[in-house]
Amino acid sequence: MAMAESDGERVDIGVLDGLVGYHLRRAMGAFSVDYARAVAGTPMRQGLFGVMSVIAANPGISQGIVGKALGIQRANMVALITELGELGLVDREPSATDRRAFNLTLTDKGMTMLKDTLARIRDHEERMLAALSPAARQSLTATLRAIAAVEE
């Protein structure tokens, strides 16, 4: 028990095996590796895709609100939005009501990129979750949502 693959052997990882946080970390790692493979050749990192998804669902949204929705610090949003602008995926127009803020929208190119990337991600998720029944997937999502909500 409490083993991890290593060559052909298995190594006891000790108390770590009883910790949910460890398995969460490893699952995240596996997901990230396969995500990177899924979007290889495109500039769509996880953060960029997330931002685009929120903008698509809320045309004209400000970048501060996008950041809050995704748990991304204001300071870290800047480079993401700049990059999406340079890629021609997002338009940034001055807000008519608040001269400090910008209204973000996806360009046509951005909408196409979002759709294409989503298809790649759906394939990727199917690979990662192939062993899970639809019920198990829903249960997993609900559980992860409950965990993420623990942020007093």
Add this chain to the structure above:
Amino acid sequence: MAMAESDGERVDIGVLDGLVGYHLRRAMGAFSVDYARAVAGTPMRQGLFGVMSVIAANPGISQGIVGKALGIQRANMVALITELGELGLVDREPSATDRRAFNLTLTDKGMTMLKDTLARIRDHEERMLAALSPAARQSLTATLRAIAAVEE
């Protein structure tokens, strides 16, 4: 539906909400924040604790095997082992059978640190998983293990 907290409002995050990878990311983020709080004032980052757990379970193990067990690259193990050595938590002795390798063991201080940190981590996990039944926690662990195992 597909909302995320933001001030007092909720913002539609779009297609992102249907992706398990997104929720995995957010759950990991919440776990990491609370982990950091749990071990504040100690040097026990997640990686260091993991390495110590494997060494404790396998006294005399080499650092390459520890890395393989945890999915940590050889190159990235070096700084971890160096740091644990400087903290006086891990002993590194030359292997009698392979002059390239070192045998790793926890010092007494290391064993105490492992035990103390484990207590903090158990409290932290209890906080994060309070809403989940024992059955739900077991199911979560099994699911995460299955996902992490998808690494052809």
Add this chain to the structure above:
DNA sequence: TATTGTTATACTCTATAACTATA
């Protein structure tokens, strides 16, 4: 005073390539 976007900075985790000394 508070907020939006910004710059600068730093820490952690992860990844690859190339070296050395051994095997």
Add this chain to the structure above:
DNA sequence: TATAGTTATAGAGTATAACAATA
């Protein structure tokens, strides 16, 4: 020739502090 440990380096994510312009 392959392996253990190492060095150097780079990308990505995340965190804080401080500033200018605006509210």
